[in-house]
Amino acid sequence: MTPTCALAEAVGSLPAADDPLALALNENPFPPLPAVRAALTASIGVVNRYPEFLPQRLRSLIAGRVGVADEQVLVGAGATGVILQVLQAVTRPGDVLVTASPTFDGYPIFAQMARLRSVTVPLDR
Template sequence: MTNRMQRREFLLSTALAAAGLGCLHSRAQSFKPGSPPDDLLLLNQNENPYGISKAAEQAILDALGRAHRYPGESQSQLRDMIAEREGVPKEHLILGAGSAEILSLATLLFGSEGKEVVVADPGYFDFVDFVRSARGKLQSVAVDAEYRHDLAAMERRCSRRVGLVYVCNPHNPTGTIVAGSRLRGFCEEVARRAVVLVDEAYFE
C-alpha cells in the first residue's frame, strides 16, 4: 500500500512538474530578448508606423532590375542631388549603408586608439559600442534634469585629448531635442578643439 501511494505521488508530482515546465517554456519564449511580437512597432528604432510610401515602393520596384549591379554612377548622381538641395559642396558629402556605417567610420577616424570621445549619458548604444570597439575612451556626461544634452558640461569636458564630440539630436534614448540656436553655438565653439558629430537621424 505504501509503495503504491509513493508511486502514485511520484507520478502525480512528475506530471505537475512537466506541465509547469511547459508553461515556463511558453513564458520564456514570449519574453525572449530581441523577439518582439510582430504587431509591435519599434518606434525607438525609427520604424515608420505608416509604412513605406507608394513613391518609395515604386522606386524600389523600378530598381530591382539593376539590383545585381554596384551603384557606380548613380551614387555620384545622388550626391549631386543632395548637394544641390542642401546648398553644400559635393566634396562635403559621404554616403553610407545606413547611418551606422557613417558613425562607425567617424569613430575610427577621430575617436579610436585612446582618443577621448565626449557623449551624453545615457547615450545611443550603437555609438557607444563603436567607441569601445575602436578602443576610444568614453567621456560620458550626464543629461540634465530634463533629459537633454548638458551642452555646457560637455563643453567643459573637452580637453586636448578629445578627438570627437557626439550629439544625437533628437536624443536616443530620451527623445529630447536641443534647439538649433543652442546647438549651433555649441558646435562653433567646440569645433575649435575637436570634431563635432551631430546625428540627426531621428528627425525623420
C-alpha cells in the same frame, strides 16, 4: 523546409511596418510612401548589383538637390556607417568618446568599434 517557406518565415518574423512600438532602431512606424514603393519596385531588377564603389554620382545628385557642394555630402550605409566614418576620420584608437546618460545605446558600441574609450556622464536634472 523549402526556400519559399524559409523566406515566408523570415519575413513573417519582422515587426509590422505600422507597429508604433517598433522604434528601437529608429525605424519609421509608417509603411513606405507610394513614390518610395514605386522606386523600389522599379529597381528590383538590379538589387543584386553592388552600388557605385565611390558614390560620386549619388553625392552630386544629393548636393544638387539641397544646394551644397559635393564635398559637403557624406554617403554611408545609414547613420551608423556615417558615424563610424566620422569617428575614424577625427579620432585615434585610445581617444575618449564622452556621451550623456541616458543616450542612444549605439554610441558605446561605436566607440568600441573605433577602439575608443567610452566615458558616460549623467545628464543634469
